[in-house]
Amino acid sequence: MLEKTKDWSDDFYERWKPIAMGFVNEAEKCLQCGKCTGQCPAAAVTPSYNPRKLIRDLVNGNIKRLLSSVELWQCFFCSGCYSTCPMDINFPFFIFMLRLGAMNEGYGWEDVKQLEAYAEKDYLKTGTTVSSFERNPFVVETLGDIGEIREAAGLPRKRQVSDRGIAEINMLSDLTGMTSFMKKIGGVELLDCKTCTSEQEKKCKHKPMPSRVGKIKTHLRFYNYGEPGGKKNAEA
Structure with a gap:
């Protein structure tokens, strides 16, 4: 930039x-x-x-x-x-x-829109703030999915949250307006790295972004502090 x-x-x-x-x-x-x-x-x-x-x-x-x-x-x-x-x-x-x-x-609306599907599929249903597997292809290629990373740290592959904990999370989501906000902005598809195809990988690395959210015109963000993964991924 x-x-x-x-x-x-x-x-x-x-x-x-x-x-x-x-x-x-x-x-x-x-x-x-x-x-x-x-x-x-x-x-x-x-x-x-x-x-x-x-x-x-x-x-x-x-x-x-x-x-x-x-x-x-x-x-x-x-x-x-x-x-x-x-x-x-x-x-x-x-x-x-x-x-x-x-x-x-x-800036950042492409990330915010991803949260809608993430919240619905992971956070509000299971109470976990990190999915049971990593969707970022740059991470998967080098460190494996979240389950493997947790096992390497001596933890269970997936964190377990009690039913009461999940109920409290959903109540807080409703009371703070997060639930209605997520539904309002809509979401983008969450892709499964375990069944990845070349076309799916392309979508994952180039996520869709809305051109406008309400009165706010959205803009592309920048890797201002260096491309992740070094020169190889920067040229990909």
Whole structure:
């Protein structure tokens, strides 16, 4: 992505604080030590994902690069970064609020639309926040599916959630409006890597995106911090 002067703002972070309702603060205390990135599961499987760089761009006011990045949508809110941060920076809240800002600018809607089918097939039915197998072809080729990754860590292939837990998840989804929101935006097909064909793999790597969501015109995102998988996948 070519950067322009207008894409930067010296006071972006200060203006963002009240908009983010106090959830995004103290980023200026970041030491850029990299502990957040070193323990991050998302960074381990996606080399371009780097929480330290996201914080740097937030503080420096690199608005376009930050809000348009694919990497902004690769956090799974495990809070490992928060627990290891020597400055006690609550990075997951940063991600949550910045995603709202990105969506307002038209970025990230392809990921949001995927959640509808994911929520219906996995989260609301089983209570698991990560599917029992990995759909990302870049991960499957190198690490296997989620079940294999869990077994390698000494865990059961699939996490079991009680019926009461699933009922509570669905109740919270209804009360917070998530259920109605997911139905409103619609979803895109979730593809099964276990029965993958060359045509299906092409669809998986090039997910469909709506041209407009309500009054918001959507835009393509960018791998702003490096193509995942290195030069080989960047040229694919």
